[in-house]
Amino acid sequence: MKDIDLLTKFNRLTVWRRGGERAPHKPLLALYSLGKAVRDEKRLVEFEEVSKNLVRLLNDFGPERKNHRAEYPFWRMQKDGIWEVKSPDNPEWRLTSSGDVKKSELIRYNAFGGFTETVCHEVKKDPALLKKIVQTLLDDNFPPSIHEDILQAVGIDLAADAAVVQRRNPEFRNRVLRAYEYRCAICGFDIRIDHSPIGLEAAHIKWHTAGGPDEESNGLALCTLHHKLFDRGAFTLSNQLEVLVSDRANGTASFNDWLLKYHGKKLAAPQRATYQPDMVFRDWHVREVFRGEVRELPHTGTHPSSGYGYR
Numbered sequence: 001m002k003d004i005d006l007l008t009k010f011n012r013l014t015v016w017r018r019g020g021e022r023a024p025h026k027p028l029l030a031l032y033s034l035g036k037a038v039r040d041e042k043r044l045v046e047f048e049e050v051s052k053n054l055v056r057l058l059n060d061f062g063p064e065r066k067n068h069r070a071e072y073p074f075w076r077m078q079k080d081g082i083w084e085v086k087s088p089d090n091p092e093w094r095l096t097s098s099g100d101v102k103k104s105e106l107i108r109y110n111a112f113g114g115f116t117e118t119v120c121h122e123v124k125k126d127p128a129l130l131k132k133i134v135q136t137l138l139d140d141n142f143p144p145s146i147h148e149d150i151l152q153a154v155g156i157d158l159a160a161d162a163a164v165v166q167r168r169n170p171e172f173r174n175r176v177l178r179a180y181e182y183r184c185a186i187c188g189f190d191i192r193i194d195h196s197p198i199g200l201e202a203a204h205i206k207w208h209t210a211g212g213p214d215e216e217s218n219g220l221a222l223c224t225l226h227h228k229l230f231d232r233g234a235f236t237l238s239n240q241l242e243v244l245v246s247d248r249a250n251g252t253a254s255f256n257d258w259l260l261k262y263h264g265k266k267l268a269a270p271q272r273a274t275y276q277p278d279m280v281f282r283d284w285h286v287r288e289v290f291r292g293e294v295r296e297l298p299h300t301g302t303h304p305s306s307g308y309g310y311r
């Protein structure tokens with residue numbers, strides 16, 4: 001199978017219904033399964049397992065619906081030439097008038113679904129192609145502001161080198177947010193829609209792309225804004241885990257309200273001491289990411305922490 005064929009097949013999963021109605025079911029199912037392929041997990045997965053995960057993705061990233069039906073994309077994606085459904089019982093599937101199989105049948109016959117062997121093989125051997133497919137599915141179905149949230153949820157890291165797609169532990173986000181009790185460790189930001197935190201991210205202190213591990217001691221729960229400021233080096237952490245703002249970061253009222261106000265203040269502590277940021281990762285951030293020098297504390301001419309030894 002040539003690259004273009006496979007990419008085209010994935011492109012065709014994106015179908016906006018008339019009137020601009022969103023139909024992200026197949027794209028999300030494909031992204032979920034691509035994450036599994038990246039992590040080398042088993043190819044065929046039980047319907048109930050797929051359903052649980054897909055419904056969660058649809059609740060977070062799909063349109064508001066009374067209930068999301070995972071059985072439709074699970075069955076229909078076979079027609080797109082990339083997916084197969086199998087059952088150990090080899091049943092004669094009874095099709096409904098719309099050509100679907102009922103959820104109860106999928107469960108009764110213990111249906112398994114996943115990409116075909118060819119698709120799995122193609123995407124695993126060609127990271128550049130995989131990256132193109134993932135990016136296209138994201139670009140065609142979701143605004144850029146939520147791409148990162150979706151990638152975290154399905155466990156794919158695209159930020160890496162152009163030709164490499166890294167695996168990422170989809171549990172990292174949950175574990176880090178739980179460690180910090182679902183609040184930004186800097187400002188306490190914690191807006192939710194029902195139970196889903198919005199604009200709250202699991203930041204790697206040592207970047208994942210630089211080999212930073214998916215562990216609590218390399219993670220911080222940060223709001224989108226503080227995550228961005230941290231990754232751009234506007235602030236770092238002292239060896240006492242205080243916020244150290246760069247002398248190159250500046251601004252007026254918002255700079256004071258959102259950043260300078262926290263200068264010299266301690267991060268919120270995670271709920272277990274073992275989740276505290278490891279100094280090895282903090283040292284990497286100081287060395288590789290932080291910009292300029294640490295600001296003096298206003299009015300005192302001193303630095304926030306006597307032994308901050310930030311460099």
Ligand SMILES: [Zn+2]
Nearest residue numbers: 184187223226
């Ligand atoms: Zn924040």
